[in-house]
Every structure is written in C-alpha cells, then in structure tokens.
Amino acid sequence: MRKTFLLFVCMLVCCTAAFPQTVTLTFTAQDTDNHYVQLDRVMITNLTKGWQETVDWPDTILTMQNGTGINDIVGTNDYSSLLLSQNNPNPFIGTTEVSLIMATEGTVILDITDINGRSVVANDYSLQSGSHQFRIILATAGTYVMTARQNGQTSSIKMVCNGGGDGNKMEYVGTIETPDRASLQLPKSQNTPKYATTYPFNFGDEMEFVGYAIINGTEVESAHVNQMQNASETIVLTFTVSHNHDAEPCPGTPTVTDIDGNIYNTVMIGTQCWMKENLRTTRYSNGTSIALTSNTSTTTAYRCYPNDNASNVSTYGYLYNWPAVMGTSTSSDANPSGVQGICPTGWHVPSYAEWLQLTNYVSSQSQYVCGDNFNNIGKALASTTGWESYEYPCYVGNDLSTNNATGFSALPAGDHLEYYLNFSYCAIFWSATEQPDDFANNCMLTYYSMDVWLGMSFLGYGLSVRCVRD
Secondary structure (H helix, E strand, C coil), rough: CCCHHHHHHHHHHHHHHHCEEEEEEEEEEEECCEEEEECCCCEEECCCCCCCCCCCEECCCEEEEEECCCCCCCCCCCCCCCCCCCCEEEECCCEEEEEECCCCEEEEEEEEEEEECCCEEEEEEEEEEEEEEEEEEECCEEEEEEEEECEEEEEEEEEEEECCCCEEEEEEEECCCCCHHHHHCCCHHHHEEEECCCCEEECEEEEEEEEEEEECCCCCCCCCEEEEEECCCEEEEEECCCCCCCCCCCCCCCCEECCCCCEEEEEEEECCEEEEECCCCCCCCCECCCCCCCCCCCCCEEEHHHCHHHHHHHHHHHCCCCHHCCCCCCCCCCCCCCCCCCCCCCCCCCCHHHHHHHHHHHCCCCHHHCCCCCCHCCCCCCCCCCCCCCCCCCCCCCHHHHHCCCCCEECCCCCEEEEECCCCCCCEEEEEEEECCEEEECCCCCCCCCCCEEEEEECCCCEECCCCCC
C-alpha cells in the first residue's frame, strides 16, 4: 500500500511539473460573413482577479503566467515558442506579410501548402532568435496553410489568397526591432507582436475578451467572449455586422471563367458581385458560337471589335448587339434578372433594376461622390485608363488617377452602329430590359460628364457587357 501511495505521489508531482505554466492567447476576428477582420485592439479582463489589459494592433498575442505576474518580455529574445503570427492583410491579393517569432537561433523551415496539401513554395532560413518578417507572394486564388518547423516545434496559420501574385515566392524582409518599451515610452503596438502581462493569473480564472475594429469607417465592438481560461488557444472574436467589401474581389469568387477560358476579375460593390472586366466570350455557355461581323442587326446575334480593331478585345472585350446578349432569353426587369444569356454559368445579364441598384448604392456613399452632388458618381465607376481628357473637376476625363474608387473599372470601349463611334469617349453597357420600338435599357458613362446615365439604345447597336453573380 505504501509503495502504491508513493507511486501515486510521484505521478502527481510529475504531472504537475509537466503542466504548462504559461497561457498564450492569440486573437483573430471575423464578421458575420466569416470574413477576416483586422483588429484595432483587444480588451482583456480577468473577472476573477479584477484587472484589465489592452492589446493594441499589430499585437495579436497575450501571454499570462500561472500563479503570479511576470515581467514584460518586450526588448528581449526570450520568447517562449516558435510562432507564426496571422498574415496581414488576410485575405490578400497577390502579396501579404507574415512575422515569425523564434525562441532559439537556428534553421527554420517554412512551407506553404494548398488546401490539398501540395507544397507551393518552401524555404529554409538560418536565423537568430527574435522576430522576423517575411513577404509571401502567391499567384493562384485559394486557401493555403503556412507552417514553420524548428527543432520539433511547429506553428501554422491559414491564409486566403484572391490571386494576382507574380508567381509563388517567399522573401525574407528582415528582423523586427523590439527595443525596450519602458525606455522609449511607446505603446505596445509600436514595438512587438507579442506582449506578456504583469498582472496575476491562475488557471481557471474567469476571463472576458472584447475586440474593436474599424468596419465600414466606424469603430465597432465585437461580441464578448467569457470563459474560464485553462490553456493556450486562439480566441476568435466575432463582429455582428457585415464588413463592407466594396472594391475588393467578391468573397469566395475572386475570378470567373467563361466557356472560352477567359478569366475575369470580380468586384464587390454593396451587395452585388460584378465582373470587373468587359465580357469577351465568342460563345454561349452551351458552346453555340456568336458571329463576328461589322454589320448591325436587330434580330441576328453578332459581336464586333471595339473601334474595329482586334487588338482592343483583350482590354475592352467585344461589343455585342442585344440579341447576342440575351440569347434565347426574353426581357426581364426583375432583380435579379434571371437572364443568363451570354454570361457564364452562375452569372446573369443585369436588368435595368440591377443597374439602378448599383447607381443608387454608389450615390448613397459619400466617399464615391465627387463634390457636393450625389449624382456625381461617374469617376467612382470609371477606370483610370483609356478615357479622353476633360478639364473640369468631377468629370470622368479629369485627372484619371482619381477615378475608380468602387473598383468597377468601366472602360470606354465606345459603341458600334453602322460605323464605330465614341471609342475612348464612352462606356455603354446593355441591360436585360427591353423597351418598345426595338430599344433596351443601358447604363452609360462619358468622359465629359460627372454622372451615370441610365438610358436606352437601339437593339442592333454593339455595346459592352458586364455580368452579375447569381
């Protein structure tokens, strides 16, 4: 019996000694659409001990020591683990940056794999202990896992790329300086992505976590997380509002591919997901070809080159008459239109009501309005290239570098009648809504105007096409 008791005591002592004495909390955030949100700061409250601590961005990590308070480790290389911090930005287009904290010097292996576990880029580095910054460049849209490995330790993060990078690369940027915070009298956020509190903590303490972030131009508070804290973990803070993704690739659909293999970037504006480029398909999604001709027709589908020049297609897309746009579909003014027509599967030709939704939304957002007139939204939708110049402020053709706040990137492909007109002067897009006397509604921007016109065009004209996601 005595031996059994001594064995139990030894096991208890060993287990107690082995139990981790440090709790490391990593904070991240998302909105109601499960999209990543960059935190501005996190308020941590120990309800049991009665203390409160704030972690400011770019800090995302708080360390607490069981049993007593510990000294702030900023300014030393005495990190407690191998740790990859969440990349920023995330999601990202092409390029993002990641910081790595190493407890000991030596060789670290960094590997990025796709969702199927295939390695897309891997490097090893010989580094000193401390914080190091890396730049990640990825070409293909998708979800990736980045893993750091050193001396049997691993740390991983998930990254979401929306495409756009120049190949797959990993570049070492350099060390992150962590000078003594007390001597510099600077806030935590200007020194290091890791912070250790000096306040007391015991396993089982009741904790509360609240995040703050700028969403749609306003600081918003996350839902409160209350829990007993017994171990290290990642705390996901949820903001009960939807993030405004204007001018960003559409969440989950950064690109769309037509039947010819053409790839189009997408853009989110309000609640609508639009193609960011003019359509340039030569076929319907069922494989039926669309005739290439310079002749106009109100009944026979056709496509033609902008300004009668084949080299313009890669940038400006084709011009199509309304029968080509609609295919076998009939007119619709519903929202959504329900007319796939010439668009890829999962996308549709916008109705007049959908163009109206777009322009009304852009007019309602002060950041997209030029001057003090809510109608002055042409510059916010027009691309930064291709337009004829115009001297007056707020006109599309004035200072092209200030165009395209929405990311819609309307290009002046002009139109096609019996001859070619208005190349570099205007962008005109078809709708799925027909009007009497062989007309259909359109959406038009010109270099010499401030606003966007929702008007009509003759069915036989050749105009540009943008599709909207179903």
